[in-house]
Amino acid sequence: MKYLEEFQNPELARGLLEDIKAAVTRPWALMEVCGGQTHTIIRHGIDQLLPEGVELIHGPGCPVCVTPLEVIDKALEIASRPGVIFCSFGDMLRVPGTDRDLFRVRGEGGDVRVVYSPLDALKIARENPHREVVFFGIGFETTAPPNAMTVYQARKHRIDNFSLLVSHVRVPPAIDAIMNSPDCRVQGFLAAGHVCSVMGTEEYPELAARHRVPIVVTGFEPLDILEGIRRTVRQLERGEHTVENAYERAVRPEGNPAARAMLEDVFEVTDRAWRGIGVIPQSGWRLAERYREHDAEHRFDVSGITTRESELCRSGEVLQGLIKPHECEAFGTTCTPRNPLGATMVSTEGACAAYYLYRRLGTPVSLEVAPVG
Amino acid sequence: MCLAVPGRVVEIEERDGARMAVMDFGGVVKDVCLEYLPDLAVGEYAIVHVGFALQRLDEESARRTLDLFAELGLLMEEFGDPWEAAAASGAGEELQR
Ligand code: SF4
Numbered sequence: 001m002k003y004l005e006e007f008q009n010p011e012l013a014r015g016l017l018e019d020i021k022a023a024v025t026r027p028w029a030l031m032e033v034c035g036g037q038t039h040t041i042i043r044h045g046i047d048q049l050l051p052e053g054v055e056l057i058h059g060p061g062c063p064v065c066v067t068p069l070e071v072i073d074k075a076l077e078i079a080s081r082p083g084v085i086f087c088s089f090g091d092m093l094r095v096p097g098t099d100r101d102l103f104r105v106r107g108e109g110g111d112v113r114v115v116y117s118p119l120d121a122l123k124i125a126r127e128n129p130h131r132e133v134v135f136f137g138i139g140f141e142t143t144a145p146p147n148a149m150t151v152y153q154a155r156k157h158r159i160d161n162f163s164l165l166v167s168h169v170r171v172p173p174a175i176d177a178i179m180n181s182p183d184c185r186v187q188g189f190l191a192a193g194h195v196c197s198v199m200g201t202e203e204y205p206e207l208a209a210r211h212r213v214p215i216v217v218t219g220f221e222p223l224d225i226l227e228g229i230r231r232t233v234r235q236l237e238r239g240e241h242t243v244e245n246a247y248e249r250a251v252r253p254e255g256n257p258a259a260r261a262m263l264e265d266v267f268e269v270t271d272r273a274w275r276g277i278g279v280i281p282q283s284g285w286r287l288a289e290r291y292r293e294h295d296a297e298h299r300f301d302v303s304g305i306t307t308r309e310s311e312l313c314r315s316g317e318v319l320q321g322l323i324k325p326h327e328c329e330a331f332g333t334t335c336t337p338r339n340p341l342g343a344t345m346v347s348t349e350g351a352c353a354a355y356y357l358y359r360r361l362g363t364p365v366s367l368e369v370a371p372v373g
Numbered sequence: 374m375c376l377a378v379p380g381r382v383v384e385i386e387e388r389d390g391a392r393m394a395v396m397d398f399g400g401v402v403k404d405v406c407l408e409y410l411p412d413l414a415v416g417e418y419a420i421v422h423v424g425f426a427l428q429r430l431d432e433e434s435a436r437r438t439l440d441l442f443a444e445l446g447l448l449m450e451e452f453g454d455p456w457e458a459a460a461a462s463g464a465g466e467e468l469q470r
Contacts, residue, residue, distance in 0.1 A: 008441050036376060043445075089423070116452070117424025119391075119406055126389075142377065146425040149408055153391065194377045197420060197428040220376075221441060249434045250420055256427055259409040 006044060007222050016226040017049055020233055027053035028236050029185045030229060031178065031321055033171055034140075034192035035062030035349025036220045042354040044222045046229075054233060057185065057321035060174055061192055063139040064091050064347035065319060066274040069309060071167045072097040074302040075136050078165065079110045081300070085128060087121035088136040090114045095343050098308045118150040125154070125162035134296045137164040141195045144168045144285060145259035148266035151287065151294050165296035166286055169272055171195050172203040173283035179211040183322060188232040190218040190225065193247040200255030204243040212241045219247040266291055275343060276316025315342035318351050325355040332356060376451050377422040378442060379435035380405065382415050396421060399439040401452045 007013040032038055038058045041047055047056045060066050076097045079086035086102070093103045093114065106112035111131075115121050118135050125133035137147040147164060154162040171192055178184055191204060196217045208215045214235035218228030228246045235241065245251055265288070272284025287295045312330040317323045325331050325344070335341040337353055344350035348357070380396035385407065387393070392407040396419075403424065407413050410426045418435035419426035430438075442448050 008437070008444075116403070117406075119404075119424055142422050142427070145409060145427070146406070146423045149391075149406065149425065153389070157390065194420065194422065194427070197377070221438065250428050250430060252428070256409050258411070259427065262409070 004049065009223065012223055013226060016223070016230050017051075020054065020226070020230050021051040023230070023233050023237050024051050024054060025237060027055070028187050028233055029055045029057055030188045030190060030232050031057040031059045031186040032190040032218070032225070032228075033059040033061040033175065034190075034195070034220070035059075035065065035347065035351075036194075037190060037192070037218065037225060038062070038351050039349055039354050040220055040222055040225055042351075042358045045358075046222060046225055050229065054229070056229075058318070058324075058351040059178070059189075059321060060274060060277060060319040061140065061171065062319075062344065062347050062349040062351075063143065063169065064095055065315065065343040065350045066169060066277065067092075067095070067138045067167050067343070068273040068275045069098060069307040070273070070305060071138075071165070073305045073307055074297065075165055076100060076102065076105055077302050077305065078134055078296060078300050079105045079112050080108070081110075081132075083131055085111045085113060085124055085131050085133045086136070087113045087115045087118075087124060087133065089116075089138075091347050091349075092136055092138065094340065095346050096310075096340055098306075118147050119153075122150045122153060122159060122162055125159050129161055131161060132299070133162050134300075135162070135164050137166045137168065140169055140171060140192065141199045141263075142192075142197070144267065145198055145256070145262055148262045151266050151291050152262060154294055155291060160293070163294045163296040163299050164287065166267075167272070168267065168285040169274065170269070170283050170285065171199075172207060173280050174274070175207055175215070176211075177277075177280045177283070178320065179207075179213060181320065183320070186213070186321065188214040188236055189216070190228040190232065191215050191243075193217055193219040193224070193250060196245075196247070196251040196255065198256050198259050200260075201243055201245060201251065201253050202255075208241050208243050214241050215243045217243070217245045217247050217251050219250065274319070276313075276319045278316075310341040313342035315344040315350075315352065318342075318344050325352040326359070328352070376447065377420045377427065378448065378451055379418050379430050379438050380421045380426075381418050381435070382407075382413055385413075385415060394426070396426070398452070399443050399448055401448060403452070 121135040267285035314328045344352040380398040384395040396405040418430045
């Protein structure tokens with residue numbers, strides 16, 4: 001148990017692992033939905049500590065990874081235009097578009113700025129009334145409310161030079177799509193805790209019942225993950241399939257009502273393409289009609305983009321849990337965090353990067369690699 | 374990006390028509406929007422994601438999480454300089470080629 005001492009409370013961790021071991025009578029495949037959870041699992045070797053037969057399949061919950069190439073290319077195109085200040089979270093900088101990334105656009109003279117919060121982008125818009133300020137609004141239900149608030153504020157205070165390039169995604173339709181896939185091996189889900197902090201748990205009982213699959217709302221710390229696995233396995237062994245909340249300290253059944261109300265006001269549900277996976281019906285948000293003037297796709301003509309994915313990259317299969325990162329031939333050889341071929345190698349929430357940084361499976365890896373921020 | 378970090382409210386004020394707070398994340402201080410948790414009070418803890426308080430948290434679990442994040446270097450990842458991080462991870466080289 002080489003990682004166990006690194007847990008904040010090794011005794012508690014050992015107890016949870018023993019509970020899981022005692023409960024398991026046959027193999028089970030669980031999917032952790034969120035990339036943050038994947039990161040914790042690989043960093044702490046949780047998958048290796050689990051009893052044999054309990055497999056973790058890494059889900060598509062890395063927002064950076066699933067943002068479609070077309071949207072990335074649109075971002076690059078808008079960011080290159082004179083007069084535009086393009087604002088983004090830091091982890092989008094190095095996501096490969098068809099032939100470059102935002103980091104490069106900035107090197108070529110684009111005004112690309114990294115912000116910690118979308119409100120910082122709104123502030124930049126206030127301070128630069130003669131420039132077009134665009135914020136790259138990607139992410140799941142956790143990040144959507146902050147972005148919604150900025151658009152709401154922009155409209156309310158008539159900050160007309162602010163717009164959002166939106167590619168928001170929603171977890172429940174992704175769970176549905178994964179369960180509907182003919183290749184699906186997933187028997188239980190660890191649902192993403194912070195998504196549920198916002199949205200609550202109301203969307204999940206119907207999914208759990210229809211697909212006869214346990215869904216356990218789980219946090220991001222090592223002990224949280226073990227607890228989520230323990231509860232999922234217990235349900236599976238008992239033949240149950242209900243929704244449980246193993247992250248009660250941060251998730252209330254109703255979520256955050258103010259944030260949900262804002263989401264309803266600013267966004268509307270739409271079909272959305274996920275990079276490497278394809279279109280999942282009703283799986284995204286776009287700006288509602290009355291906010292359309294703050295929609296960057298509406299404001300800038302970015303149609304007619306042709307995209308080209310790397311032929312080697314198998315991130316779509318990684319994102320669907322069909323292969324593990326090191327089964328990709330490019331892993332660690334032509335594809336590394338220094339030179340990523342796919343988005344799953346860029347973000348620390350991406351499974352390929354997590355495997356590369358912490359696992360180093362079967363490939364010679366130089367030690368000077370800095371963790372991606 | 375999906376990281377959400379617990380912080381403690383130090384100060385509350387109205388700014389540009391929004392309810393804002395100064396919050397402390399284990400020594401790092403940031404502006405945080407409280408519009409989604411308007412009754413959060415000074416001294417209380419909440420989970421904060423990209424500058425927005427999203428859910429209240431009790432003090433004990435908030436502190437435990439912050440200790441863990443500090444130990445793992447996650448606070449630097451969240452609040453450090455993203456250009457430096459991107460450059461360190463190699464994109465800088467590409468530009469010089
Ligand atoms: S290792 Fe690289 S090329 Fe292979 S799937 Fe992952 S991101 Fe794509």
